[in-house]
Amino acid sequence: MLLNRILTIAAIGLTASGFVIPEGQEEGTYAVEFVDGVEVHTKLANATVYAPLPKPYASEPQPNRLIRRDYSCGGARDLHHGNTDAANADLDRQCGGGVNVNPGMNYYSIRGDIVAFFCNFSDREAKYCSAGGRQDYSREITKACGWYNSGWFTFPNQWSIGYDRGRCFCGGCA
Ligand SMILES: *[C@@H]1O[C@H](CO)[C@@H](O)[C@H](O)[C@H]1NC(C)=O
Numbered sequence: 001m002l003l004n005r006i007l008t009i010a011a012i013g014l015t016a017s018g019f020v021i022p023e024g025q026e027e028g029t030y031a032v033e034f035v036d037g038v039e040v041h042t043k044l045a046n047a048t049v050y051a052p053l054p055k056p057y058a059s060e061p062q063p064n065r066l067i068r069r070d071y072s073c074g075g076a077r078d079l080h081h082g083n084t085d086a087a088n089a090d091l092d093r094q095c096g097g098g099v100n101v102n103p104g105m106n107y108y109s110i111r112g113d114i115v116a117f118f119c120n121f122s123d124r125e126a127k128y129c130s131a132g133g134r135q136d137y138s139r140e141i142t143k144a145c146g147w148y149n150s151g152w153f154t155f156p157n158q159w160s161i162g163y164d165r166g167r168c169f170c171g172g173c174a
Protein backbone atom coordinates (compact mmCIF):
# COMPACT_ATOMS: atom_id res chain seq x y z
CA MET A 1 0.00 0.00 0.00
CA LEU A 2 2.71 2.40 0.98
CA LEU A 3 4.58 1.62 -2.22
CA ASN A 4 1.41 2.26 -4.20
CA ARG A 5 1.02 5.61 -2.61
CA ILE A 6 4.60 6.58 -3.31
CA LEU A 7 4.25 5.58 -6.94
CA THR A 8 1.02 7.53 -7.21
CA ILE A 9 2.62 10.63 -5.81
CA ALA A 10 5.57 10.25 -8.13
CA ALA A 11 3.24 9.87 -11.11
CA ILE A 12 1.29 12.94 -10.10
CA GLY A 13 4.53 14.83 -9.74
CA LEU A 14 5.39 14.10 -13.32
CA THR A 15 2.10 14.98 -14.93
CA ALA A 16 0.13 17.36 -12.75
CA SER A 17 0.98 20.91 -12.00
CA GLY A 18 -1.63 21.95 -9.48
CA PHE A 19 -0.80 24.72 -7.08
CA VAL A 20 -1.43 26.03 -3.57
CA ILE A 21 -2.02 29.74 -3.09
CA PRO A 22 0.10 31.15 -0.26
CA GLU A 23 -1.89 32.28 2.73
CA GLY A 24 -2.74 35.97 2.63
CA GLN A 25 -2.01 36.31 -1.09
CA GLU A 26 -3.45 39.65 -2.14
CA GLU A 27 -6.02 40.14 -4.87
CA GLY A 28 -4.77 40.20 -8.43
CA THR A 29 -3.71 37.93 -11.27
CA TYR A 30 -0.78 35.53 -10.93
CA ALA A 31 1.24 33.01 -12.88
CA VAL A 32 2.54 29.88 -11.15
CA GLU A 33 5.54 27.98 -12.44
CA PHE A 34 7.69 25.23 -11.05
CA VAL A 35 11.32 26.15 -10.84
CA ASP A 36 13.51 23.30 -9.61
CA GLY A 37 10.43 21.70 -8.12
CA VAL A 38 9.44 24.82 -6.21
CA GLU A 39 6.17 26.63 -6.90
CA VAL A 40 6.90 30.22 -7.86
CA HIS A 41 3.96 32.65 -7.89
CA THR A 42 4.48 35.82 -9.91
CA LYS A 43 2.03 38.68 -9.76
CA LEU A 44 1.10 39.73 -13.28
CA ALA A 45 -1.55 42.35 -12.60
CA ASN A 46 -3.40 44.05 -9.80
CA ALA A 47 -7.09 43.46 -9.38
CA THR A 48 -9.00 45.90 -11.55
CA VAL A 49 -12.23 47.73 -10.99
CA TYR A 50 -14.81 45.31 -12.21
CA ALA A 51 -16.77 46.38 -15.26
CA PRO A 52 -19.37 43.94 -16.50
CA LEU A 53 -18.65 42.59 -19.95
CA PRO A 54 -21.13 43.65 -22.62
CA LYS A 55 -22.29 40.05 -22.82
CA PRO A 56 -22.15 38.58 -19.32
CA TYR A 57 -21.10 34.95 -19.36
CA ALA A 58 -23.40 33.92 -16.58
CA SER A 59 -26.70 33.64 -18.34
CA GLU A 60 -29.40 31.94 -16.27
CA PRO A 61 -28.84 28.21 -16.47
CA GLN A 62 -31.18 26.23 -18.68
CA PRO A 63 -32.55 23.04 -17.18
CA ASN A 64 -30.06 20.46 -18.30
CA ARG A 65 -30.08 16.86 -17.20
CA LEU A 66 -27.09 15.90 -19.25
CA ILE A 67 -24.06 16.67 -17.13
CA ARG A 68 -20.88 16.02 -19.04
CA ARG A 69 -18.35 14.11 -17.06
CA ASP A 70 -15.57 16.51 -17.90
CA TYR A 71 -17.19 19.11 -15.68
CA SER A 72 -16.53 18.89 -11.96
CA CYS A 73 -18.51 20.80 -9.40
CA GLY A 74 -16.68 22.03 -6.34
CA GLY A 75 -18.39 22.00 -2.98
CA ALA A 76 -18.99 25.74 -2.81
CA ARG A 77 -22.51 27.00 -3.48
CA ASP A 78 -23.88 30.44 -4.20
CA LEU A 79 -20.48 32.08 -4.49
CA HIS A 80 -20.34 35.83 -4.05
CA HIS A 81 -21.55 37.02 -7.44
CA GLY A 82 -19.48 40.20 -7.66
CA ASN A 83 -16.25 38.46 -6.62
CA THR A 84 -16.87 35.57 -9.01
CA ASP A 85 -17.53 37.89 -11.95
CA ALA A 86 -14.51 40.06 -11.07
CA ALA A 87 -12.09 37.13 -10.67
CA ASN A 88 -13.24 35.69 -13.99
CA ALA A 89 -12.97 39.11 -15.66
CA ASP A 90 -9.37 39.49 -14.43
CA LEU A 91 -8.52 36.04 -15.79
CA ASP A 92 -10.11 37.16 -19.08
CA ARG A 93 -7.85 40.20 -19.10
CA GLN A 94 -4.85 37.91 -18.72
CA CYS A 95 -5.91 35.47 -21.45
CA GLY A 96 -7.39 38.16 -23.68
CA GLY A 97 -7.83 37.25 -27.31
CA GLY A 98 -5.79 34.12 -26.66
CA VAL A 99 -2.41 33.38 -25.13
CA ASN A 100 -0.28 30.29 -24.98
CA VAL A 101 0.23 29.09 -21.45
CA ASN A 102 3.49 27.23 -21.11
CA PRO A 103 3.66 23.62 -19.96
CA GLY A 104 3.40 23.45 -16.24
CA MET A 105 2.34 27.06 -15.96
CA ASN A 106 -0.96 28.09 -14.42
CA TYR A 107 -2.80 31.38 -14.17
CA TYR A 108 -5.15 32.47 -11.45
CA SER A 109 -6.97 35.59 -10.33
CA ILE A 110 -8.09 36.26 -6.77
CA ARG A 111 -10.98 38.49 -5.79
CA GLY A 112 -12.22 38.30 -2.23
CA ASP A 113 -12.78 34.63 -1.46
CA ILE A 114 -12.97 33.57 -5.12
CA VAL A 115 -10.24 32.22 -7.37
CA ALA A 116 -10.60 31.86 -11.14
CA PHE A 117 -7.92 29.62 -12.66
CA PHE A 118 -6.45 28.16 -15.81
CA CYS A 119 -4.07 25.22 -15.36
CA ASN A 120 -1.81 23.76 -17.99
CA PHE A 121 -1.20 20.11 -17.09
CA SER A 122 0.90 19.32 -20.10
CA ASP A 123 4.62 18.94 -19.55
CA ARG A 124 5.27 19.33 -23.26
CA GLU A 125 2.78 21.60 -24.93
CA ALA A 126 1.55 25.11 -24.45
CA LYS A 127 -2.19 25.36 -23.92
CA TYR A 128 -4.39 28.07 -25.27
CA CYS A 129 -6.33 30.27 -22.86
CA SER A 130 -8.71 32.92 -24.17
CA ALA A 131 -11.37 35.15 -22.66
CA GLY A 132 -13.98 33.91 -25.13
CA GLY A 133 -13.21 30.29 -24.33
CA ARG A 134 -13.31 30.99 -20.62
CA GLN A 135 -16.76 32.54 -20.97
CA ASP A 136 -18.04 29.55 -22.94
CA TYR A 137 -16.74 27.13 -20.34
CA SER A 138 -18.20 29.20 -17.51
CA ARG A 139 -21.60 29.00 -19.18
CA GLU A 140 -21.29 25.22 -19.31
CA ILE A 141 -20.06 25.08 -15.71
CA THR A 142 -23.15 27.05 -14.73
CA LYS A 143 -25.35 24.54 -16.55
CA ALA A 144 -23.61 21.58 -14.95
CA CYS A 145 -23.11 22.92 -11.43
CA GLY A 146 -25.70 25.64 -10.98
CA TRP A 147 -25.90 29.40 -10.74
CA TYR A 148 -22.71 30.68 -9.09
CA ASN A 149 -21.73 27.30 -7.69
CA SER A 150 -18.06 26.41 -7.96
CA GLY A 151 -16.93 24.20 -10.83
CA TRP A 152 -14.38 23.59 -13.54
CA PHE A 153 -13.89 21.89 -16.87
CA THR A 154 -10.92 19.57 -17.26
CA PHE A 155 -9.51 18.19 -20.46
CA PRO A 156 -7.60 15.30 -18.86
CA ASN A 157 -3.82 15.72 -18.85
CA GLN A 158 -4.18 18.90 -20.88
CA TRP A 159 -5.76 21.79 -19.04
CA SER A 160 -8.47 22.88 -16.65
CA ILE A 161 -10.45 26.11 -16.25
CA GLY A 162 -12.94 27.21 -13.62
CA TYR A 163 -13.56 28.93 -10.32
CA ASP A 164 -13.88 28.02 -6.66
CA ARG A 165 -13.05 29.14 -3.14
CA GLY A 166 -9.97 27.90 -1.37
CA ARG A 167 -6.23 27.69 -1.86
CA CYS A 168 -5.62 24.34 -3.62
CA PHE A 169 -6.31 24.12 -7.33
CA CYS A 170 -5.87 21.62 -10.14
CA GLY A 171 -4.91 18.89 -7.71
CA GLY A 172 -2.40 21.05 -5.86
CA CYS A 173 -3.21 19.34 -2.54
CA ALA A 174 -3.87 15.86 -3.95
C1 LIG B 1 0.02 47.12 -8.40
O1 LIG B 1 -0.20 48.42 -7.92
C2 LIG B 1 0.90 48.93 -7.18
C3 LIG B 1 0.49 50.26 -6.56
O2 LIG B 1 -0.11 51.08 -7.52
C4 LIG B 1 2.10 49.07 -8.10
O3 LIG B 1 3.20 49.56 -7.41
C5 LIG B 1 2.43 47.71 -8.67
O4 LIG B 1 3.46 47.81 -9.61
C6 LIG B 1 1.21 47.06 -9.33
N1 LIG B 1 1.54 45.69 -9.67
C7 LIG B 1 1.38 45.19 -10.89
C8 LIG B 1 1.76 43.78 -11.08
O5 LIG B 1 0.93 45.86 -11.81
Ligand SMILES: *[C@@H]1O[C@H](CO)[C@@H](O)[C@H](O)[C@H]1NC(C)=O
Nearest residue numbers: 100101102103104120126127
Ligand atom coordinates in the same frame (compact mmCIF):
# COMPACT_ATOMS: atom_id res chain seq x y z
C1 LIG C 1 1.78 24.49 -20.34
O1 LIG C 1 2.86 23.89 -19.66
C2 LIG C 1 3.97 23.56 -20.50
C3 LIG C 1 4.99 22.80 -19.65
O2 LIG C 1 5.38 23.54 -18.52
C4 LIG C 1 4.60 24.86 -21.08
O3 LIG C 1 5.69 24.56 -21.94
C5 LIG C 1 3.49 25.55 -21.86
O4 LIG C 1 4.00 26.79 -22.30
C6 LIG C 1 2.25 25.75 -20.96
N1 LIG C 1 1.22 26.35 -21.73
C7 LIG C 1 0.76 27.51 -21.39
C8 LIG C 1 -0.31 27.98 -22.30
O5 LIG C 1 1.16 28.10 -20.43
